[in-house]
Amino acid sequence: MSAGVLLVLALTWPVAGLLAMLVAARHAERIALASIAAGCLVAAATLASVAGEGRALDYVVGGWLPPLGLALRADGLAAMLLAMSAAILGLVALSARSAFAVTDDPAQARAPFAFWALLLGLACALNLVFLGQDLFSLFVGLELLTFSAVPLVCLDGKRETLAAALRYLLFALVGSAFYLLGTALLYGAYGTLDLASLRLVVRDDASTALAVALMIVGLMAKTAVFPLHLWLPPAHAGAPAAASAVLSALVVKAPFVLILRLWFEVLPGAGAFAGELLAACGAASVIVCSVVALRQQRLKLMIAYSTVAQIGYLFLIFPLSPGPDPFGSLGLNGGVLQLLSHGFAKAAMFVAAGVLAEAAGHDRIADLAGAGRAAPLSVAAFGLAALSLVGLPPSGGFNAKVMLLSAAVALDQWWIALTILAGGLIAAGYAFRVLERAMAPAPEGCSFGEVTLRRQSAALALAFVALALGFVPLQPIGLLSIGQGVSP
Amino acid sequence: MTGSVTLFGLAGAGLVGLGLYGIIVQGKPLRRLLSFNVLGAGIFLLFGVAARRGAALGLGGDPVPQAIVITGIVVAFCASALAVALMMRLEAVEDDTAEGDEGTAL
Numbered sequence: 001m002s003a004g005v006l007l008v009l010a011l012t013w014p015v016a017g018l019l020a021m022l023v024a025a026r027h028a029e030r031i032a033l034a035s036i037a038a039g040c041l042v043a044a045a046t047l048a049s050v051a052g053e054g055r056a057l058d059y060v061v062g063g064w065l066p067p068l069g070l071a072l073r074a075d076g077l078a079a080m081l082l083a084m085s086a087a088i089l090g091l092v093a094l095s096a097r098s099a100f101a102v103t104d105d106p107a108q109a110r111a112p113f114a115f116w117a118l119l120l121g122l123a124c125a126l127n128l129v130f131l132g133q134d135l136f137s138l139f140v141g142l143e144l145l146t147f148s149a150v151p152l153v154c155l156d157g158k159r160e161t162l163a164a165a166l167r168y169l170l171f172a173l174v175g176s177a178f179y180l181l182g183t184a185l186l187y188g189a190y191g192t193l194d195l196a197s198l199r200l201v202v203r204d205d206a207s208t209a210l211a212v213a214l215m216i217v218g219l220m221a222k223t224a225v226f227p228l229h230l231w232l233p234p235a236h237a238g239a240p241a242a243a244s245a246v247l248s249a250l251v252v253k254a255p256f257v258l259i260l261r262l263w264f265e266v267l268p269g270a271g272a273f274a275g276e277l278l279a280a281c282g283a284a285s286v287i288v289c290s291v292v293a294l295r296q297q298r299l300k301l302m303i304a305y306s307t308v309a310q311i312g313y314l315f316l317i318f319p320l321s322p323g324p325d326p327f328g329s330l331g332l333n334g335g336v337l338q339l340l341s342h343g344f345a346k347a348a349m350f351v352a353a354g355v356l357a358e359a360a361g362h363d364r365i366a367d368l369a370g371a372g373r374a375a376p377l378s379v380a381a382f383g384l385a386a387l388s389l390v391g392l393p394p395s396g397g398f399n400a401k402v403m404l405l406s407a408a409v410a411l412d413q414w415w416i417a418l419t420i421l422a423g424g425l426i427a428a429g430y431a432f433r434v435l436e437r438a439m440a441p442a443p444e445g446c447s448f449g450e451v452t453l454r455r456q457s458a459a460l461a462l463a464f465v466a467l468a469l470g471f472v473p474l475q476p477i478g479l480l481s482i483g484q485g486v487s488p
Numbered sequence: 489m490t491g492s493v494t495l496f497g498l499a500g501a502g503l504v505g506l507g508l509y510g511i512i513v514q515g516k517p518l519r520r521l522l523s524f525n526v527l528g529a530g531i532f533l534l535f536g537v538a539a540r541r542g543a544a545l546g547l548g549g550d551p552v553p554q555a556i557v558i559t560g561i562v563v564a565f566c567a568s569a570l571a572v573a574l575m576m577r578l579e580a581v582e583d584d585t586a587e588g589d590e591g592t593a594l
Contacts, residue, residue, distance in 0.1 A: 068552075136556050143563045147570060154574070159585060162578040166517055169574065173524050173567050174511055180560060181504065181531050187553060188538035 003049045004059035007072040007131050009042045010082060014124035021117055025109075029102050032116035036090050039123060043079075043086035050079040056483030066194035071133040073196075075483025077327075077336065078130045081257060084340050085126045085250050087465065088347050092249075093119060095351045095458030096242035099358075111155050115243070121148035122246060129254040135183045135193040138258060139176065142222065146172040149251045152243040153235045164234035171221055171231040175255070178218025185211035198266050212262055213274070219262075220278075222255035225315055226285035229308040236304040241354020244300065248307040249347035253339055256314055263318065264326045265484070275318035282315025283419040290426035294433070299353050299363040302430055303346070309423060310342045310389060313404065316416050320407040327484040330410070333476045334403030341396025341469045345388035348462035352378040352385070355456055356438070359448045365434055370442025374449070377456035379438045384463035386431035388470075391424040396469025403474060497537045503530025521571045528564045532557045 017035030021028045050057060056075040064070070074082065100112040125148055128141035146169065154165035187193055189207050202208060224232040232252070236244050286309050293305035313335070320331025327333075355378040356371050357363040372379045388397035401420055408417040442448070507527025514520050539553035 136559070140559065140563065143567070147566065150570065150574075154577075157577070157581070159578065159581045162574060162581060166571065166574045166578060169567070169571050170511075170517065170520055170524070173571070174527075177507075177524065177527050177531060180528075181534070183556075184531055184534045184538060184553075187535070187556075188541065191542050191550075 003053075004057050004072075006042055006046045006049065007057060007059040007074055008061075010039070010046065010074075010127045010131060011072075011124060013039045013042060014120040014127070017120045018117060018124075021113070021120070025113055026102060026104075028113045028116040029097065029100065032119055033093055033097075035120060036086070036093050036123065040086040040090050043082040046074050047079045047083045050074055050076060050482055051479055054482055066134070067192040067197050070137055071194060071196070072131045073133045073483070074131055076477075076479040076481060077257070077260070077483075079482075080336070080340065080479060081130045081253075082127060084343055085123070085130070088249050088343055088462065089119065089123055089246065091458045091462050092242050092245045092347055092351060095245075095354075095455060096240075098452075098455055099240065099242060099354070114151060115155060115240070118148045118152050119246070122152075122251065126250055126254055129257065133195045135186065135195070135198075139180055139183060142176055142179065142255060142258070145251060145254055146176070146222075149247055152247065153239045155240055155243065158238075160234070161238035164231075164238045168231045168235040171228070175218040175221035178221070179215045180218075182211040182213075182215030182218070185214070195261065195266060202266060208267075209271070212267055215262060216259055216278075219255040219259050220281070223252050223259070223311060223314075224308055225281050225311055226288055226308065227281070229285065229289065232308055233301055233304040236307060236350075237298065237300040241300075241350050241357070244304070244354075245347040245350035248304065248350060249343040252307065252311060253343060256311070256339070260332075264321070264332065272319065272322075278318045279316050279320075279413075279416060282312040283416065285309055285312025285315070286419050286423035287312075287426075290423055290430070294426060294430045296430075297364060297366065299357065299365050299368070299434060300350070302365065302434070303349050303353055306349075306389060306427065306430065307346055309427065310338070310346070313338050313342075313401070313420070313423065316404060316408075316419065319413055320404065320411060320416065322411070325481075325484075327481045328476050329407065330403050330476060331407035333480060334400045334407060336477070336480060337396055337403065337469065337472065338400035341388050341400055341466050344462050344466035344469070345385040345395075345397060348381050348385040348459045348466060349389075351459040351462065352381040352456075355451050355459065356382075359451050361449070365437055368434065368437040369440040370448060371438040372440075373442065375451050375456060377453060377460050378451070379435070381456070381459035381463040382438070383431075383435055384460075384467055386427075386435065388463075388466040390427045390431055391420075392428075394467060394470035396466050396472070399470055399472060399474055493537055493540050496533060496540070500530045500533035500537060503527070503533060506530075517571070517575055521568060521575075525564065525568060528560070532560055535560070 013035050017031050020031045059072040061070045100115045102112045125141050125144035132138045132141055150165050150169045154161040190201050221228040236248050289305045289308040293302050296302035317331045317335035321329040355375055359375045388395035391397045391401040405417055405420050503526055507523045510523025511520050535553040535557045539549040542550040
């Protein structure tokens with residue numbers, strides 16, 4: 001029970017930070033950094049406890065047992081995600097300190113305060129989605145996530161970003177309406193919304209299939225997989241760099257984690273055809289959005305399209321993880337590793353792109369010549385992150401794609417294997433196009449602003465984590481199976 | 489009594505269909521938002537049907553879906569408020585740009 005308190009702390013530290021911020025708005029930045037540091041400690045302690053004891057952490061809120069009460073649970077997957085989101089939030093917050101420094105000028109004080117407050121709101125929502133065990137608390141977590149993410153998109157208040165935020169909000173709302181509709185059908189059929197109780201009573205009938213299909217479609221719209229991805233590129237490209245980094249690295253992953261839980265935990269052995277359909281959407285994302293990314297003129301739009309493409313890989317795992325123990329299968333483990341390494345690599349890329357855009361005063365890829373000399377650490381971070389996105393060793397992306405590829409070949413899914421290979425090739429195209437321009441000598445009369453090394457180091461640190469994930473062994477991660485397969 | 493529950497269920501399904509149709513067909517954000525609210529009302533009605541059907545003997549309804557609907561209404565209200573705020577802000581910014589363009593033209 002004592003270790004279970006960690007789960008409560010994971011939900012309360014962002015709220016405590018938010019409340020403190022309301023009292024002392026002038027210290028918003030310091031409060032946010034201090035609370036995120038506390039959050040990193042909580043996540044590390046949770047991960048250490050789950051990995052050390054080899055079993056999931058449980059906490060029953062208020063002592064009311066499900067199905068009437070709500071449960072929180074950190075299994076291996078949740079512990080890993082908690083640690084990932086805390087680390088990314090921490091590094092991105094460090095990189096955002098100068099862009100969102102709190103000032104005394106009331107006209108400019110709004111954006112920094114909103115940024116730090118929304119960052120803590122995101123942290124709370126993410127932790128709730130990772131730890132919640134009740135379909136309705138998960139819905140509340142998803143909505144909280146949307147309400148924190150949408151204003152982050154339009155912090156600068158320009159026309160384009162407002163329009164992008166509105167479109168994002170409408171897509172997200174329809175997605176959650178679908179999710180809630182599925183929840184209503186499941187409650188009507190089984191009378192419980194607790195994941196563990198559902199798993200015990202779930203039947204293989206048409207109404208369950210319809211409910212889960214509705215929920216997954218809604219979550220797909222929030223994850224932005226082809227063909228429901230149209231909202232993502234303008235929203236993620238228009239947001240300030242630090243906001244784009246958390247949006248692309250973390251926010252779109254949360255609904256995907258729910259799809260994983262529904263598919264592998266509530267409905268083990270769901271239809272093979274549905275799995276192939278999800279994988280086909282993923283494959284279309286990988287190919288179509290990689291090609292579109294290749295044709296972008298603006299750096300941040302290119303990175304945003306690359307996000308949709310990389311999310312496509314996650315959907316390839318559904319036909320690749322068959323059998324009674326999906327959490328021990330190569331396909332699911334490759335997918336989770338892809339999720340983690342894409343999180344770090346994409347955050348690094350957006351933060352580096354923000355520094356480059358600030359130094360150059362624009363983000364046109366064609367005019368980036370000379371950036372390599374003006375902001376060398378940022379270009380290095382971009383390059384290292386690109387290794388992971390392309391899937392070159394050593395990087396987390398390489399290991400993830402090798403695992404997915406071996407699973408596809410072993411299961412005779414040749415079209416998935418071809419998609420993975422082709423996606424890597426096109427990703428190399430769009431990544432090297434930027435690197436080639438950035439490394440070129442600056443033309444006459446072109447000037448770049450100065451960027452301090454401290455600001456560039458956060459992106460480099462994120463990219464190094466993506467690189468370090470390349471040193472995990474190429475086999476199922478033991479941690480992922482913790483808390484799976486045994487009914488509580 | 490079964491008849492009325494079925495009727496409410498059908499009405500909920502009808503609202504969901506109407507709302508979804510509106511979201512897909514309507515182009516203007518405000519109309520889409522209103523369609524979303526129709527869709528939401530349909531879903532809440534379906535929760536009500538689940539509550540009535542799952543009622544224990546002698547009780548009017550299962551309280552859990554009712555609690556869910558109350559929370560859901562609060563969430564949908566917040567979402568609508570956020571969307572309307574964004575729309576008003578967008579319109580204000582567009583008016584400013586339109587005036588700015590006229591100013592430069594003159």
